[in-house]
Amino acid sequence: MDVIPGRPALASPYRALLTALEKRVALPNIPPAYYHLAAMLLSGLCLYTQAPWQTMALVGVVLVTDWLDGATARRYYEVRRSGYIIDVITDRTSEAFIFAAADGRLLGQVFFLLWLVNSVLTFYSVYSNRHTALPLRFAYLILMAFRVPSSQ
């Protein structure tokens, strides 16, 4: 039987909020893999951005696709371990592109090192069946949002 690693209690309020939102949103019935592919392509585009706001916009859309793939899977498809694995490897690949794109700045270098830690946590998640991951892209987006106005 498929076992999906459970979310930590720490994430409960955030998950409850997203679940409530999920019920109110009209979701097209398309395979979640399209969202995964979109997340990878958009993250890859970060390698070519010229300004911080462009990266921020792309990361923002990537985070939305990350939410949409899970929401779509829960509404229309059977939630499986293979889907969970596709989701986490998409997240790690997306983070790898976003932070590799920013390695010229200290923030990007720190987040790239945190990506190495997050990748280890991915292995720990499937080993222990307890989903453990740092919300790196979200944190990166917030830090960038603070940096952009201060650098102008």
Added chain:
Amino acid sequence: MSSTLTHTVSASWIAVTAAQVQPDETGYILAALISATALDLDHLFFMIRDRALYRRLGYRGQLHQARSAFHEMLGLWLAGLAAALLFLMDPKLARVVFIAFAVHVAEDWVMGKSYPLAPVDNTEVRFFPFTFRQKVLVDIVVLVVSGGLWTLYLAGRL
């Protein structure tokens, strides 16, 4: 084997352009090509070791079995670690090597069957249920587009 060529050509082009390597910086271009190709060397090991099996079953649709854990998330993590160390000596080279490797891994995951979290978890995953014909078609399109982009890049028009 067509996927190897396609993924090498496309991943290395993305690496050199993303790292802003100039067309005359042949060392970096070579590093991108090597990094994008090295990933598929494990296929050779399994194809030679299990040649009797492949002779019986054929290669079509079976190459996902000829992957080591280095072809998966573990390999990507090791490439990231190597890039982090390389970054201390030559940031541009680190960027080129890592991006070429990462793009190739991502292409393999999206296009076929894989075991991304091996050896910890051996669940087989597949992003899209492509038929063999569809995979070949995508490979040809990506190869032609990447070849065109390489030509423009080397001509200094990109």
